[in-house]
Amino acid sequence: MERNPSQDQLRGLALADTERVILTEFGNLNFRAEVTARLKNSTFFVADSEIDQNRIGREEAEEWASLQDAYIAERDMLLVEGYIGPDPDFRTGCRLYIEASQPNIAGMQTQLYFPVDDLWRPDFTVIYTPGLPAPGKPDNRLITVDLDNWVTRVFGSDYFGESKMGGLRMWNKLVYDQGGLALHAGLKTFPGEVTPSGSEESMLIIGLSGTGKTTTTFRQQLGSLPVQDDFVALMPGGVVHTTEAGCFAKTFGLDPVDEPTIYGGTTRPDAWLENVSVSPDGKVDFFDTDYTANGRCTFPLHNIRHRDPKAVPPARYLLILNRSDHVIPAVARLGRDQIAAYFMLGETKGTSAGGAAEAGKSLRVPGTNPFFFSDDALQGNRLLDMLDTIPDLEAFVLNTGSIGGEGEGSKNVSIPDTSAIVQGIVSGTIEWVADPDFGYDVAAAVPGVDIEVLQPRLFYERTGRGDEYDTVVARLGKERVEYLAGYRALDPAIPSGLEG
Secondary structure (H helix, E strand, O other): OEEOOOHHHHHHHHHOOOOOEEEOOOOOEEEOOOOOOOOHHHEEEEOOOOOOOOEEOHHHHHHHHHHHHHHHOOOOEEEEEEEEEEEOOEEEEEEEEEEOOOHHHHHHHHHHOEOOOOOOOOOEEEEEEOOOOOOOOHHHOEEEEEOOOOEEEEEOOOOOHHHHHHHHHHHHHHHHHOOOEEEEEEEEEEOOOOOOOOOOEEEEEEOOOOOOHHHHHHOOOOOOEEEEOOEEEEOHHHOEEOOOOEEEEEOOOOOOOOOHHHHHHHOOOOOEEEOOEEOOOOOEEOOOOOOOOOOEEEEEHHHOOOOOOOOOOOEEEEEEEEOOOOOOOOEEEOOHHHHHHHHHHOEEEOOHHHOOOOOOOEEEOHHHOOOOOOOOHHHHHHHHHHHOOOOOOEEEEEEOOEEOOOOOOOEEOOHHHHHHHHHHHHHOOOEEEEOOOOOOEEEEEOOOOOHHHHOHHHHHHHOOOHHHHHHHHHHHHHHHHHHHHOOOOOOOOOHHHHHO
16 A cells, blocks of 8 residues: 555556546646546435435445455555644544545545644545445445544545545534534635725635635635635634645636636646546647536645635635526625525525536525535524624625526626625625515625626516516525425524515
8 A cells, every 4th residue: 555645656657547547738637537526316324313314324334344345455555644624723634545546536635635744643534446336326336424433435436526525524523513514615815904894804605516616715806815615614703714725626617817716726737637628639628518517626725826724814704605597686795684594595506516416406505515414404503503603794695697597688697797796895895775575685886797687676677577576586485485494403593584
């Protein structure tokens, strides 16, 4: 077994795989995986009693573990060790065992772990065997999550996301046990020179993969710097803890104008690409989706301008991304009693990152976190409790999709639109007016942003679709109440926030 191989060693191993790996025009390597997204239906939590997630009994899980251990005994393996989180008072030792035939996964994971030191010890273990299928399980693949022993086992998938989430999914439980809430969120900070408070401020951006979370995090406004692109812990008092030393970004539609930071990190020789369209001569096409729209990359944070992930300021802003296509405005400011309700709704349209079963479908994922370990009501209740300890937190819903439908006759919310809105939020320059339909506030104006994406009712009325607007509003209101009513353990104060 090779322990903590260097990036050069892993690159050499990967180049030997001439069927699945190709050297790109940027000097980095692209791996073509058979699996193109995370396997939600193949993921099971180990438990003998009923839980709120897919469950596999302990006896059966141990049988699969024995099968995997026997398989590993006859294979060359790589061991990658590191920390989830950089803070000595809040970090978790994690290790990955991966087949040596899959050096790209080891290379990508190495870029996301913080490095080991003399105090490192393994708290979490991920055991990953892409070459070992799981006959009889969905897609003949299996991910078992054992939170009692902090072990995740992956069978049959060659998609890097299962390695990354193998540790972070368990970390969700660890954070909750310590009184906090793991958020599927990007994190950026704004310098005190530009904030009304005069102090550095943190912004959390939660959203499902593919809805603009990383883009919104990495796009700069007012001297902002990215800190994390995927998971953070929110603790009482607004304290924020980070997780990763690198970025795992979606590459579809990547260009240097709208997403210069991600583009710069992705096109360096030491970045790892996965399922990106690359021609035989190495030419990269970030817009080609013939194989998948869920192309990915990893790169270390030190390759881009970023804010050190240690000792970040408390949370000041919370953005809830909703890639919608009907009546949701480009930005809505939530009242205090609405925050937990819209957090629990987690509304958006699914993307290829969630697999074919989610792409293009309207979803509700509480906290936009599909990796929570238990009853999602616990997420809403925990956030509600913590809001009392974070009196200065401001929360907003951002629509990163469109209004009035899709295609002809609709209006898209562009990346520059969202960027201008973020700048307006932090600078305090947006004038807000009450929305009569949903009870939140909408923007009266944002420089450079079409008023009709800020106030969708205006668009629908101008185009003779006022009745359609009213119908969608009524439907949404009814569906939201019914949805939250399905969570029996949810604090009653949360759904009452919809009455706002």
